[in-house]
Amino acid sequence: MAAPLTIRPVTTKRDRVAFIDLPFRLYADDPNWVPPLRGEALGLIDPAKNGWFSHAEAQLFLAWEDKRVVGRISAHIDTLALTMPAAQGFGPGVGQWGLMEAEREDVFRALLAAAEEWLRKRGMVRALGPISMSIWEEPGLLVEGFDHPPTIMMGHAKPDYRGWIEAADYRQVKKLLTYDLDITGDFPPIVKRIIQSGERNPRIVIREVDKRRFDEEAAIILAILNDAWSDNWGFVPLTPPEIRDVGVKLKPIVFNDLIRIAEVDGRPVAFMITLPDLNEAIAPLKGNLLPFGWAKLLLWLRKPKVRTMRVPLMGVLKELQSSRMASQLAFMMIEYIKRASVERYGATRSEIGWILEDNQGMRSIAETIDSKVNKVYLIYERTL
Incomplete structure (x- = not known):
């Protein structure tokens, strides 16, 4: 029974x-x-x-x-x-x-x-x-x-x-x-022209973050994020306690050259966060850092070599989102991070997302650089 x-x-x-x-x-x-x-x-x-x-x-x-x-x-x-x-x-x-x-x-x-x-x-x-x-x-x-x-x-x-x-x-x-992107080759010619045009514009600076100023840089990104995403479906503003705990969790895989802030006339207006896929390192550990998993993970974190990078977050201030400059800044950040990912970390692919299906701006950027949907997630609702 x-x-x-x-x-x-x-x-x-x-x-x-x-x-x-x-x-x-x-x-x-x-x-x-x-x-x-x-x-x-x-x-x-x-x-x-x-x-x-x-x-x-x-x-x-x-x-x-x-x-x-x-x-x-x-x-x-x-x-x-x-x-x-x-x-x-x-x-x-x-x-x-x-x-x-x-x-x-x-x-x-x-x-x-x-x-x-x-x-x-x-x-x-x-x-x-x-x-x-x-x-x-x-x-x-x-x-x-x-x-x-x-x-x-x-x-x-x-x-x-x-x-x-x-x-x-x-x-x-x-x-x-989520979108899968092969980052070993060049982007389409139109994207390359947009990037080159941005590089000639003296108003635009795409800079790396400085991990030594972690709290200050996180505050800049948070301010852009909470503005850029505020009209999105499902948006809930991130709070200081969340930022603190996420920072503790993710700081070991934060690398200056994989996170970029775009400035226009000296003002931060956009950002892109890229993380080495930690799952590649932890999958063999079967959930345990003991007895030797911690040493393997620490060694990996010192100089990670990965197949995949993940782009969990990008954002452009709302005042720029319908402008040509918004996509230009996005393409520039993507290109610079792509170069670092391949040359310094050995990556061959990137996963972008998640992206809302009806976020046509982000989907257009992802598709223009020849990335393809590789995973689909659904959220459901019911009246109680």
Whole structure:
């Protein structure tokens, strides 16, 4: 006789460890799943280590059959998201769920019911998911691109999950795209001409960031980001606690020549962040830094050699976004970072994104340099 299925909230350290450990078993035979470092995964769900919790609350749930964990989910409410315009996706009464993994569809449905009930009890009238857990972390469900591993800060999933979510009366609300770019060759002639024109313009300076002034440079980028993205679907401004904790997490893979700030007449107006794909280094570690994983990772971080770079964020001040200069600055930053990626880090490809499907400006830039969509993620919604 099968053990009864029970859904219980995560309340103890042992529960949190079980929550983190479940994917290691579910994806054990999936060559394209990248095991996260367990310490980093635990930090994501720890309010003391994730600045997102300064304006959000969450409840984690585990599905148990006897003493065996067979599923997990998070339910969460971002108080900043509640203040955003409803036309941009969030707004009053909108909660989220994410970090979902399950062995079977009935387990998923039970977990989803628990997450939705938690949201209802707190006054939420609509649910978005999966969002794990901030929109800036791993939003969306992978539905295309299962045949190759995700890059750093992008998610992986089982193909079955899409059908389970849609069978639970969730409808697609937004599609997120990532683009694959071969960076070993030249860009098309028109792009090269645009870059050369920008290089002749004395008003434009494309500079590297200075990691020694990390906080100052981060503040410049944050100011541009919060302006550039403020009208985008799903936008929630990044806060100082989040910037602090993301900085601690990402500072080891921040390199001056891979992050550029564009200045016009001495004023910062655009930026582009590129990160070496840390997943290439951590995949062989199977989630553990001990006994020797820490030494291997430290050696890699000193002078990373990677196949792939990821461009998680670009931004141009809104006042320039409909101008010719916006795309010119973007192409210049892309070109300069591409050169450094190939010459200094041995990279051969880059992944750009995520990009909203309806962000025609960014999609046009990605397609003009001959990049192609390689992964598709969906975010769903349902009235509670």
